[in-house]
Amino acid sequence: MEASVRPTVMRYQATLALGLLGLAVIVAMVAFLSMTVGARAIPLDMVWTALTAFDPDSTDHRIIWDLRLPRTLIGLLVGAALGLSGAVLQGATRNPLADTSILGIHAGAAVFVVMGITLFGITQLSIYVWLAFAGAGVAMFVVYGIASIGREGATPVKLALVGAAMTAALTSVVSAVLLMSPTTFDQLRFWQVGSLAGRDMAVLMQVLPFLLAGIVLALATARMLDGLSLGEDVARSLGQNVKISRAIAGLAAVILAGSATAAAGPIAFVGLTVPHVARAVTGPNYRWILPYSMLLAPILLLGADIIGRVVAPPGEVQVGIVTAAIGAPFFIALVRRRKLATL
Amino acid sequence: MTTLVEASGISAIRQSLAARRRRVTTLLVVALLAAIAASLYLGDYPVAPDAIVRSLLSPLTGEVNRGVDFIVLNVRLPRTTLAILTGVAFGLSGAIFQTLLRNPLASPDIIGISHGASAAAVICMLVFGITGVGVSLGALAGAMLTAFAIYALAWRGGVTPYRVVLVGIAIAAIMGAIISYLFTRARLQEAQEALAWLVGSLNAANLNDILPLAGALVLLIPATVYLVRSLDVLQLGDDAATALGNRVEPTKLALIVVAVAHAAFATAAAGPVGFVAFVAGPIARALLAGAGGGFLQSALVGAIVMLGSDMVAQHALPATQLPVGVVTGIFGAGFLLWFLAAANRQGRGG
Numbered sequence: 055m056e057a058s059v060r061p062t063v064m065r066y067q068a069t070l071a072l073g074l075l076g077l078a079v080i081v082a083m084v085a086f087l088s089m090t091v092g093a094r095a096i097p098l099d100m101v102w103t104a105l106t107a108f109d110p111d112s113t114d115h116r117i118i119w120d121l122r123l124p125r126t127l128i129g130l131l132v133g134a135a136l137g138l139s140g141a142v143l144q145g146a147t148r149n150p151l152a153d154t155s156i157l158g159i160h161a162g163a164a165v166f167v168v169m170g171i172t173l174f175g176i177t178q179l180s181i182y183v184w185l186a187f188a189g190a191g192v193a194m195f196v197v198y199g200i201a202s203i204g205r206e207g208a209t210p211v212k213l214a215l216v217g218a219a220m221t222a223a224l225t226s227v228v229s230a231v232l233l234m235s236p237t238t239f240d241q242l243r244f245w246q247v248g249s250l251a252g253r254d255m256a257v258l259m260q261v262l263p264f265l266l267a268g269i270v271l272a273l274a275t276a277r278m279l280d281g282l283s284l285g286e287d288v289a290r291s292l293g294q295n296v297k298i299s300r301a302i303a304g305l306a307a308v309i310l311a312g313s314a315t316a317a318a319g320p321i322a323f324v325g326l327t328v329p330h331v332a333r334a335v336t337g338p339n340y341r342w343i344l345p346y347s348m349l350l351a352p353i354l355l356l357g358a359d360i361i362g363r364v365v366a367p368p369g370e371v372q373v374g375i376v377t378a379a380i381g382a383p384f385f386i387a388l389v390r391r392r393k394l395a396t397l
Numbered sequence: 398m399t400t401l402v403e404a405s406g407i408s409a410i411r412q413s414l415a416a417r418r419r420r421v422t423t424l425l426v427v428a429l430l431a432a433i434a435a436s437l438y439l440g441d442y443p444v445a446p447d448a449i450v451r452s453l454l455s456p457l458t459g460e461v462n463r464g465v466d467f468i469v470l471n472v473r474l475p476r477t478t479l480a481i482l483t484g485v486a487f488g489l490s491g492a493i494f495q496t497l498l499r500n501p502l503a504s505p506d507i508i509g510i511s512h513g514a515s516a517a518a519v520i521c522m523l524v525f526g527i528t529g530v531g532v533s534l535g536a537l538a539g540a541m542l543t544a545f546a547i548y549a550l551a552w553r554g555g556v557t558p559y560r561v562v563l564v565g566i567a568i569a570a571i572m573g574a575i576i577s578y579l580f581t582r583a584r585l586q587e588a589q590e591a592l593a594w595l596v597g598s599l600n601a602a603n604l605n606d607i608l609p610l611a612g613a614l615v616l617l618i619p620a621t622v623y624l625v626r627s628l629d630v631l632q633l634g635d636d637a638a639t640a641l642g643n644r645v646e647p648t649k650l651a652l653i654v655v656a657v658a659h660a661a662f663a664t665a666a667a668g669p670v671g672f673v674a675f676v677a678g679p680i681a682r683a684l685l686a687g688a689g690g691g692f693l694q695s696a697l698v699g700a701i702v703m704l705g706s707d708m709v710a711q712h713a714l715p716a717t718q719l720p721v722g723v724v725t726g727i728f729g730a731g732f733l734l735w736f737l738a739a740a741n742r743q744g745r746g747g
Contacts, residue, residue, distance in 0.1 A: 219730045222672045226726025247577040378574035382567040389563045
């Protein structure tokens with residue numbers, strides 16, 4: 055018995071590990087593609103020389119270093135953050151619909167950005183970052199706080215309901231401000247769509263510490279999420295503190311989603327879709343779901359960004375639009391094909 | 398003997414639940430009447446209560462007082478009427494969806510139907526430059542088409558609540574993306590006008606908005622009353638309902654059509670006023686506290702929320718009329734947050 059089970063399990067794990075490696079290779083390929091494609095096509099060997107032997111006089115090299123490299127790195131990190139935060143939230147709330155947009159994080163970020171623009175006349179992206187981050191944190195804190203009042207703590211339905219209520223309330227505040235202040239609307243409409251364009255290394259450096267801390271924290275929650283997925287009672291009987299597990303997972307999610315929103319604006323669909331794809335591949339095991347989500351999401355996000363650059367020349371379609379256009383039909387196909395696990 | 402005692406115990410519980418239902422309904426009706434009275438009375442131009450009553454009765458009595466009649470009959474009455482009708486329609490739509498899909502989140506403003514109406518309206522305004530009635534027709538068509546698309550995409554030898562909600566959220570994301578994209582492409586002035594429509598407003602309520610919605614409700618409300626009786630059975634699950642002799646899919650489809658029509662006509666009349674459909678059901682159910690029913694009460698709550706919010710929108714800020722959608726969002730959501738916190742504290746939440 056033992057002898058027949060163990061090779062199967064090992065084969066399963068070896069296959070998944072191999073798959074992870076394959077995904078890493080695809081991520082690297084997409085990243086290089088992202089450096090070559092754009093309004094000015096730059097061949098791959100030129101990208102390579104630009105990276106290894108930078109020549110400040112070459113326009114191509116400058117484009118790579120000033121525009122494409124920051125954009126690609128931000129795409130990779132924001133993608134990883136969105137995928138992980140979605141997976142962690144879905145696991146912690148045991149709600150397959152849990153997404154940073156549903157829990158009020160995007161709306162919180164938007165409110166703070168809007169207030170910054172209207173009240174203090176802020177126009178630099180580098181300051182939006184802090185505003186968005188603070189807003190996301192406050193929103194998530196309040197949502198979690200209200201949802202965890204009561205004996206049974208922050209249950210999935212309570213979290214989702216409070217989050218949706220919070221989103222609606224904050225969106226109304228934003229709409230009121232935007233209706234009265236056209237200049238704010240003019241700026242916000244370009245932030246709100248979700249884009250990787252125009253971000254430089256400074257923006258990346260601002261959010262980098264948070265993104266890295268969030269990624270580490272999120273990956274560390276895998277065991278807790280596996281425990282939670284068995285149900286609260288089982289998790290408790292296994293010696294797990296359910297409330298603390300949820301709080302840690304929530305913290306990881308808000309750090310990731312907050313910094314991703316700060317860097318790229320609200321991108322709603324990646325965090326919702328990718329964990330379902332990952333789960334479809336790996337089965338219900340967060341030690342695999344999390345790393346798979348972390349690698350699948352940047353492929354989706356950067357891939358979408360590349361498509362957005364070429365699909366409507368001479369302009370660009372923002373990445374938030376493309377992820378919705380790709381992610382949604384894909385998601386629908388997934389919903390139709392499989393009986394999605396109730397988490 | 399024991400059976401007798403138990404039976405009388407059950408009937409006593411039933412009676413107390415029915416009494417609770419009556420109390421809640423009465424309370425809501427009184428609140429609605431108070432809101433209607435306040436809505437007709439409040440305004441920049443002071444009109445005495447007896448003058449309002451005389452003006453309302455003037456079509457019968459033939460008494461004419463031009464100034465007052467204009468204020469009461471042409472400004473306040475249409476606005477109040479439209480608020481009630483849209484509130485009822487949104488409230489019923491939300492309650493049907495939430496019950497049918499067995500998910501308190503599954504109101505039309507979450508699962509994509511309002512988004513479909515909004516995207517269609519924004520396309521009409523920003524791509525084709527249509528204004529006025531054309532936008533309402535576009536919104537109506539958009540809501541219907543979106544609902545049909547969601548249903549068709551969720552269909553696989555039947556429709557499960559879970560698939561409808563997930564597909565709906567995906568559709569909502571696409572529609573939201575379309576709106577965001579068009580906003581970045583449009584001239585600011587036009588985008589601003591589209592945004593105003595999206596928030597939802599009763600500021601220019603007139604008969605052209607009221608009549609189509611009223612006509613629709615004349616058909617839809619009886620249909621709703623007829624169909625919701627089978628909802629209790631559907632609540633048991635598809636298999637049980639089939640076993641009890643219900644034709645599950647046709648009933649569900651009919652309910653969805655009715656719920657979509659409620660939301661679509663209300664949206665066409667006033668824009669996608671946020672959150673009314675979402676809160677009406679939960680508030681009504683919480684007031685009833687398990688006493689059954691809920692649709693009549695959801696409709697009443699919807700109307701009260703809409704009317705109350707519109708009064709705040711008109712009078713909260715001096716010299717500015719906010720669109721009602723801003724207030725329903727802030728108020729409705731704030732109320733729901735408070736309410737969830739209170740319910741959680743008593744251990745009745747979620």
